[in-house]
Amino acid sequence: MYIVNESERDYRFGDSGPKYLMKGPRMNFAVVQFQAGQDFKAHLHNVMEEDFYILSGEIDIVVDGVVNRLKEGDLIHIEPGETHYCINNSSAPVKMVSVLAPYQEVDKVEVDGYTY
Numbered sequence: 001m002y003i004v005n006e007s008e009r010d011y012r013f014g015d016s017g018p019k020y021l022m023k024g025p026r027m028n029f030a031v032v033q034f035q036a037g038q039d040f041k042a043h044l045h046n047v048m049e050e051d052f053y054i055l056s057g058e059i060d061i062v063v064d065g066v067v068n069r070l071k072e073g074d075l076i077h078i079e080p081g082e083t084h085y086c087i088n089n090s091s092a093p094v095k096m097v098s099v100l101a102p103y104q105e106v107d108k109v110e111v112d113g114y115t116y
Contacts, residue, residue, distance in 0.1 A: 006031055018098060027101035034059065034088040042085035042114035045107045048100040050078045052086075057094030060087050062116040070096075083111050 004021050011019045016038050018030040032052070034040070042062075052061060053075045061068050061076055062085040070076060078084050088094050100107075 024103040024105070026103050027099060028103060030098040031055075031095065032086075032098050033093060033095045034086065035093050036088055036091050039085065039087035042083055042111040043108050044083045044111060045080050045100065045104075046109065047080055047104050048102065048107045049080055050084070051097075051099045052076050052078075053097040053099075055095045055097060057088070057092050058090045059094040059096065060089050061085070062087070065116050067116060083114060085114055085116065 002022065006019065006021060009019045009021055011017050011033055016034050017040065018032045020028060020030045022029040028048075032040075052070070054070050054072050056072050058069060058071045061070055061078075063076070063078055063082050064084075068076060
């Protein structure tokens, strides 16, 4: 059994980015937040699939060049090998859950020069 409260963890970039509540042994679970105008570098995963569930706000998640405008209550599933890029083009913060599985210690491949 494992119990953690979100208040016990920090966002990677101060007020934004992922806040991992669990990393492994079989999956990663994170709360992710982006302020207005913030983004997260385009990347893909070789093995892990990733789901984002939007808790509040709106965000554009670009998957293999297709822009997906997501809002509260939406879920997007991203397969291994699909390049994805997140940007908050709205004027308010966005908060979402990220689940990655199966757990791999190193599986993120950043994609330079990605445009959509």
